[in-house]
Amino acid sequence: MQPTFTSSRILLPVRPWFIVASLFLALLGNLLPTAWWPGIPDWVALVLCFWSIREPRRVGMGWAFIFGLAMDVADGAVLGQHGFAYVLLAYLAASQARRILWFPVAEQALQILPLLLAAQMMQLLMRLVAGGDFPGWGYLIGPFIAALLWLPGTFLLLLPQYQPVERDANRPL
Amino acid sequence: MAGIDDHAPPPFFKRGPAPLALLTFYLAVSLALFVVDLRMKSLDLLRQTVALVVDPVQRAAQTPGSLVDHARVYLRGLQQMREDNTRLQQAQLQMAPNLQRLDHLAAENERLRRLLAVKEREKARGQVAQIMYTARDPFSRRIVIDKGQQAGIVAGQPAIDEVGVVGQVTRVFPFSAEITLITDKDQAVPVQIVRNGQRSVVFGLGDGHLELRYIPANADVQVGDLLVTSGLDGIFLPGFPVAKVSEVKRDSAFAFARITAVPLAGVENFAEVMILDPRQEQPPPPPEPPSRHNDTGATKKHGHKK
Numbered sequence: 183m184q185p186t187f188t189s190s191r192i193l194l195p196v197r198p199w200f201i202v203a204s205l206f207l208a209l210l211g212n213l214l215p216t217a218w219w220p221g222i223p224d225w226v227a228l229v230l231c232f233w234s235i236r237e238p239r240r241v242g243m244g245w246a247f248i249f250g251l252a253m254d255v256a257d258g259a260v261l262g263q264h265g266f267a268y269v270l271l272a273y274l275a276a277s278q279a280r281r282i283l284w285f286p287v288a289e290q291a292l293q294i295l296p297l298l299l300a301a302q303m304m305q306l307l308m309r310l311v312a313g314g315d316f317p318g319w320g321y322l323i324g325p326f327i328a329a330l331l332w333l334p335g336t337f338l339l340l341l342p343q344y345q346p347v348e349r350d351a352n353r354p355l
Numbered sequence: 356m357a358g359i360d361d362h363a364p365p366p367f368f369k370r371g372p373a374p375l376a377l378l379t380f381y382l383a384v385s386l387a388l389f390v391v392d393l394r395m396k397s398l399d400l401l402r403q404t405v406a407l408v409v410d411p412v413q414r415a416a417q418t419p420g421s422l423v424d425h426a427r428v429y430l431r432g433l434q435q436m437r438e439d440n441t442r443l444q445q446a447q448l449q450m451a452p453n454l455q456r457l458d459h460l461a462a463e464n465e466r467l468r469r470l471l472a473v474k475e476r477e478k479a480r481g482q483v484a485q486i487m488y489t490a491r492d493p494f495s496r497r498i499v500i501d502k503g504q505q506a507g508i509v510a511g512q513p514a515i516d517e518v519g520v521v522g523q524v525t526r527v528f529p530f531s532a533e534i535t536l537i538t539d540k541d542q543a544v545p546v547q548i549v550r551n552g553q554r555s556v557v558f559g560l561g562d563g564h565l566e567l568r569y570i571p572a573n574a575d576v577q578v579g580d581l582l583v584t585s586g587l588d589g590i591f592l593p594g595f596p597v598a599k600v601s602e603v604k605r606d607s608a609f610a611f612a613r614i615t616a617v618p619l620a621g622v623e624n625f626a627e628v629m630i631l632d633p634r635q636e637q638p639p640p641p642p643e644p645p646s647r648h649n650d651t652g653a654t655k656k657h658g659h660k661k
Contacts, residue, residue, distance in 0.1 A: 206412065213409075213416035215488045243374075243381045250385070255405040256413055258490035258497040258526070258533050261398055262388030269381040273374060309494045312393050315540055315561045317493035 185340060187284050193343040196237055200342055204229050205241075205249060213256055220320035223328035226253060227301055230268055231294060232332075232339055234275035235282055246272035263308055267301040274300065291332035298325035399526070406528040413499070413531070417487055479592050481631040482506060484514075487531060496539040496561065498522070500628060503531045511590055514628045519596035519619035520544060520584060521628050534628070537597065537618055538563050546597050547585035551575055554585050557598060557616060565598050567614035572605050576614055589634055596620075 184191055211225035226249050233241035250265030257264070274297050275282075282293045302325050310316065371377075392398045484500040502508050504527050512524045514534050522542070526533040537544050540561035547554050553574060557565045570576060580600040586593030598616035605612045 209409075210412055210416050212491065213413050213488070215417070215420045216491075243377050247381045247385070251405055252409050252412075255402055256409045256490075257492040258495060258499070259492040260389055261392040261402065262385040262390075266382060266385035266389065269378065269385060273378045276374065308389060312389075314494040321493055 185336070186286060186290075188286075192345070193340065194345055196240070196343055198240065201233055201237065201241060204339060205233070205245065209249060209252060209256075212253060221323035221327050223324045223331060224298075224302070226264075227268065227271060227298055228328045228331060228335060229339070231271055231275045231297060232335060234272045235279040236339075238276035238279050241272070242276060243269045243272045260309075260312065263305055266308065267304040270304055271297055271301040287333055287336055290336070291329045294332050295325060295329040298328050301325075402526065403528055406531070410528070410530050413487065420488075479631055481512075481515075481629045483627055484508075484532075484630050485627055490533070496536040496542075496559065496563075497525075498534050498536065498628075500532050500534060500630070501530070502630065503528045505530055508532045508630060509633060512633055513591045513595075513631045515595055515631060516620045516626060516628050518621065519598070520591065521620045523590070524630065532630075537620075538565065544591065544597055545585045545587045546582040547593070548576065549581040549583055550577075554587065557582060560615075563618075564601075565616040565618060567600065567616055568611065570612050570614055572607065572610065572612045574612065576600060576603055576612065578603055582616060592631065592634065 184193060205226070208225035208229040216222045230241065230246055230249065234246075246268035247265050250263075250268040251261065253259070253264040253268075254261045275294075278293065278297070282290055285293060299322070302322060306316075306321065372380075388398065482502065484502040484506075487499045487501050490497040490499060498521075500514075508524055508527050510524055510527050514521045514524065520537060522534045522536040522539070524532050525535040535542050536559070537557070538559040538561070540559055542559040543556050545554065545556050546567070553570070553576070555567050555570050557567050560566050567576070567582070578600055581596060582598045582600065584591040584593055584595045584597055596619050598618045600614060601617045602615040603612060604614070
C-alpha cells in the first residue's frame with residue numbers, strides 16, 4: 183500500500199499491535215487533564231478516523247464502539263454518546279476511504295474535516311435533545327484543530343511502515 | 356432462499372456482515388444505551404466493568420500533570436515554604452482561642468440540647484480524597500476522585516473542601532468515584548440564609564454559578580448573604596457554607612426573585628476534597644397537610660441519586 187494512491191512509494195504492511203497501541207495512546211491523550219483548554223481535539227476520533235481510512239478491514243465500527251464506551255465512562259458522559267458518534271465516524275470514513283486516499287495529504291485533511299465535525303455535531307445534538315446546555319462554540323473548534331493535525335498525524339502513524347529509500351545503480355526501478 | 360443458495364458464488368473472502376447492517380446494529384445499541392442510561396440510570400454494572408479497564412489508563416494519564424505539580428512544588432524553593440509556614444502558624448495562632456474552646460463549646464451545646472430534649476447534632480466525619488481529573492464532557496460539571504468502593508465510598512456522600520461544599524458523589528467505581536459539582540446543571544442543595552434563617556434550594560446553572568430559587572420577590576435577601584446547608588435533605592449536614600449571593604434581581608412581573616450566587620469552595624480547582632460519611636438514618640418526614648406547597652422541591656434531585 184502507498185501513502186496515497188498517486189504516490190510511488192510502497193509501504194510495509196501495518197503491524198496490528200501498532201494500531202491498538204496508537205488507539206490506546208489516543209485514549210490516554212483524551213484523558214489528560216486538558217478539559218479547560220478550548221480547542222483540544224478528540225484524539226481518539228482522529229486516530230480512529232485515520233485507521234478507518236487506512237485499514238478499513240482491520241479497524242471498523244467494533245473498535246469505534248468499544249472506544250466510544252470507554253470514553254463515555256472515562257468522561258462521565260451518558261453511555262452511548264461517544265459510541266454513537268465514533269461508530270458513525272468509522273462508517274463514514276471507511277466508506278470514503280477509497281476516494282480520500284486519492285488526494286494529497288493536505289486535501290485529505292479537508293475531506294476529514296466534515297467527518298470529524300459530523301461526529302462532534304452528533305454528540306452535541308444528542309445532548310441537546312436530552313436536555314443539556316449548549317457548551318459554547320469552543321466545543322466545535324476541536325475538529326478544525328484535529329483536521330490540521332491530520333498532516334503530522336499521517337506522518338507519525340505511517341512512520342513504522344516507511345522503508346528506507348535504497349537506490350540501486352544497477353536496477354532502474 | 357434455499358433455491359438461490361445453490362447458485363450463490365462460493366465465498367472466496369470472509370467479509371462478515373455488510374457494513375450498513377453493522378452500522379445499523381451499532382447505532383441501535385448506542386442509542387439504546389443512551390436512552391436507558393439517561394432515563395432509567397440502571398447501567399451501573401456495565402459502567403463499573405468498563406471503568407475497571409479504563410482506570411489504569413486514567414491513572415497513567417494523570418502522571419504528567421502530577422509530575423508537573425511535584426516539580427513546581429520542588430522548584431518553589433525553601434524561601435516560599437518558610438513564608439508559607441510562618442503564615443500558617445500565624446493563622447493557627449489567630450484561630451487558637453476559638454479552636455481551643457471549640458471542644459468545650461461543643462460539649463456545652465450537647466448538654467444544653469439534651470436539656471432542651473433536642474436531638475444531638477451529628478458529628479462530621481469523613482475521608483480525604485485526591486481529585487484525579489475533571490471530566491472532559493463539556494455538558495456536565497464532574498470531577499473524578501481517587502477513592503471508590505474499595506475505600507467504602509457510596510453514592511450520595513457530600514464532598515467539601517476547606518471553604519465549603521463542593522458537590523456530591525453520584526457514581527462509584529471500584530477504585531474511583533465521580534463527584535457532581537454543585538455548579539452542575541440542576542444539581543440541588545437545600546440551603547439556609549445565615550442572616551435570617553430563610554430556607555431555600557440552590558440549583559447549579561451549568562456555567563459555574565448557582566441560582567437561589569423559590570424565594571418570593573419581596574423576601575429579605577441581600578447581595579453578600581452567606582448560604583449554608585440547611586440539612587433538611589438528610590444528606591448534607593447543616594451549617595456548611597455553600598455560596599454567597601452575588602446578584603438579586605427583583606421583577607414585579609414574576610412571583611420569585613432572580614437570585615444568583617457564586618460558590619465559595621474552589622469548585623473547579625485541582626485539590627483535595629473531604630468526602631463526608633453518610634448521615635445517620637433520619638426519622639421519616641411527617642405527612643404533609645395537603646394545602647402546603649411552598650417549600651417543596653428541596654429533596655427532589657437527591658431522591659433519585661440514592
